Amino acid sequence: MEKEPASxxxxxxxxxxxxxxxxxxxxxxxxYNPEVSDEAHWDEWQLTMYGTDRVLDALHKVKWEHDGSVSxxxxxxxxxxxxxxxxxxxxxxxxxxxxxxxxxxxKPILVEPIKxxxxxxxxxVDMEPFFQSYREIMPFLITKGHxxxxxRLQSAEDRERYDDTTKCILCAACTSSCPVFWTDGQxxxxxxxxxxxxxIFDSRDDxxxxxxxxxxxxxxxxxxxxxxxCTDACPxxxxxxxxxxxxxxxxxxxRV
Amino acid sequence: xxxxxxxxxxxxxxxxxYSRTRSSRGNFEMGAWxxxxxxxxxxxxxxxxxxxxxxxxxxxxxxxxxxxxxGKWASPIWQVWDLAMLWLAMxxxxxGVRTIINDYAEKNSTRMWLKGVLxxxxxxxxxxxxxxxxxxxxxxxxDGVAHVASYCPTA
Numbered sequence: 001m002e003k004e005p006a007s008x009x010x011x012x013x014x015x016x017x018x019x020x021x022x023x024x025x026x027x028x029x030x031x032y033n034p035e036v037s038d039e040a041h042w043d044e045w046q047l048t049m050y051g052t053d054r055v056l057d058a059l060h061k062v063k064w065e066h067d068g069s070v071s072x073x074x075x076x077x078x079x080x081x082x083x084x085x086x087x088x089x090x091x092x093x094x095x096x097x098x099x100x101x102x103x104x105x106x107k108p109i110l111v112e113p114i115k116x117x118x119x120x121x122x123x124x125v126d127m128e129p130f131f132q133s134y135r136e137i138m139p140f141l142i143t144k145g146h147x148x149x150x151x152r153l154q155s156a157e158d159r160e161r162y163d164d165t166t167k168c169i170l171c172a173a174c175t176s177s178c179p180v181f182w183t184d185g186q187x188x189x190x191x192x193x194x195x196x197x198x199x200i201f202d203s204r205d206d207x208x209x210x211x212x213x214x215x216x217x218x219x220x221x222x223x224x225x226x227x228x229x230c231t232d233a234c235p236x237x238x239x240x241x242x243x244x245x246x247x248x249x250x251x252x253x254x255r256v
Numbered sequence: 257x258x259x260x261x262x263x264x265x266x267x268x269x270x271x272x273x274y275s276r277t278r279s280s281r282g283n284f285e286m287g288a289w290x291x292x293x294x295x296x297x298x299x300x301x302x303x304x305x306x307x308x309x310x311x312x313x314x315x316x317x318x319x320x321x322x323x324x325x326x327g328k329w330a331s332p333i334w335q336v337w338d339l340a341m342l343w344l345a346m347x348x349x350x351x352g353v354r355t356i357i358n359d360y361a362e363k364n365s366t367r368m369w370l371k372g373v374l375x376x377x378x379x380x381x382x383x384x385x386x387x388x389x390x391x392x393x394x395x396x397x398x399d400g401v402a403h404v405a406s407y408c409p410t411a
Contacts, residue, residue, distance in 0.1 A: 118271050129274035184362055185274040218280035222289045225359070251286060 020050045025100060026108035027058050029070060032119050040119070043067070044108060049100050055088055055111065056095040072123035079235060082171030086123050087112040092173040092233040114176035116185060130172045133188045137196040137214055142207035158203040165198040165243050167236040174230035174240050186219045190230035190240045193221055197243040200250060212251045221248050288351050295348045302341045322394035329392055342385045350378040 025047050032040035045062050056077055063070045072095070075081040079097040086095055089103060089110050103109055117125040143152075168191060175181050175189030196215055200208040215221045221244055230240035309328075311317050328334040353374055361367040 126271060128270045132270045180359055183359055186276055213281060216281055216286060218285055219276055222285035252290065
């Protein structure tokens with residue numbers, strides 16, 4: 001067998017149909033089970049994985065073949081549901097969108113729960129504080145006047161205005177990458193602001209002022225320090241920090 | 257006695273540490289955010305003019321002594337300039353440290369104490385600086401003894 005390269009597995013081009021290169025990895029998972037111990041610890045496994053495998057596949061392999069007690073969330077496993085955000089090698093990502101070959105396989109791959117939210121078990125965190133902030137910005141269409149008899153029409157330009165923030169899947173990768181949120185969990189967080197942005201700049205919605213008022217809070221948009229951690233973390237590529245800046249601008253121009 | 261029940265894990269209960277008990281809306285944080293940006297721009301201009309007039313123009317750094325400072329503050333323009341610079345720089349810096357305390361202190365009591373120290377220091381420095389700008393005397397007479405420097409008029 002060929003010796004493995006020091007870093008980043010190179011997949012040979014045109015390796016032939018059905019032939020997928022394999023490589024060995026060390027997977028280290030942060031374990032926590034409050035029913036056994038208050039202390040978290042690392043467990044590690046040596047696995048032989050394939051060039052098409054993602055971190056989620058490695059976790060599946062561990063759970064299905066090595067240690068069934070490893071706990072993590074995943075639903076669709078294809079980057080749409082946003083269940084499996086976790087801290088992989090110190091960065092928030094979706095385990096189902098992170099290919100093992102894109103990570104440094106010469107070193108152990110570290111998998112931890114996302115930071116800033118209470119850990120319930122292993123990689124599962126309590127998402128309630130996150131969803132509470134989301135609920136507070138009223139993430140639903142609010143309109144005035146009569147119901148139209150047909151659908152509410154919108155021009156392509158008006159739709160384009162908030163297109164970026166419609167992509168959010170509420171995985172919490174952004175909010176749990178924000179150092180301001182880590183401190184005390186009081187900050188609304190990037191995800192709530194992104195979803196407020198989606199309605200504030202929607203031409204069909206009439207409650208923009210209410211949402212701006214909610215975010216003009218001590219713990220609202222003004223706690224953003226533009227560290228861009230959220231933009232880096234977003235698995236959907238949303239320009240999160242830009243969206244927050246636009247909400248700041250909207251509050252300013254409404255009030256000054 | 258009520259039978260202890262295991263709480264449903266999906267009860268929608270938010271851990272107490274995370275709930276925002278009272279909403280603290282108001283325009284203070286917005287004002288502070290705006291002030292940081294505006295005062296920052298103004299300070300860049302003020303500080304570089306200050307540095308240039310004091311350290312580059314004229315005889316440069318060797319000209320700076322009590323007499324030079326008193327000469328500048330004889331003009332109301334420099335009095336207002338330095339006063340504005342003092343206030344803006346102090347408030348800008350204080351607000352910056354205030355946000356750092358908010359970001360890094362985890363307990364409200366720690367925050368309160370740190371900010372108490374910060375605000376006290378700010379008030380003392382601003383008042384002292386303002387007093388000096390308007391009452392500065394380069395040739396003071398202390399206990400009847402004139403501390404005459406070379407630039408002071410001899411009595």
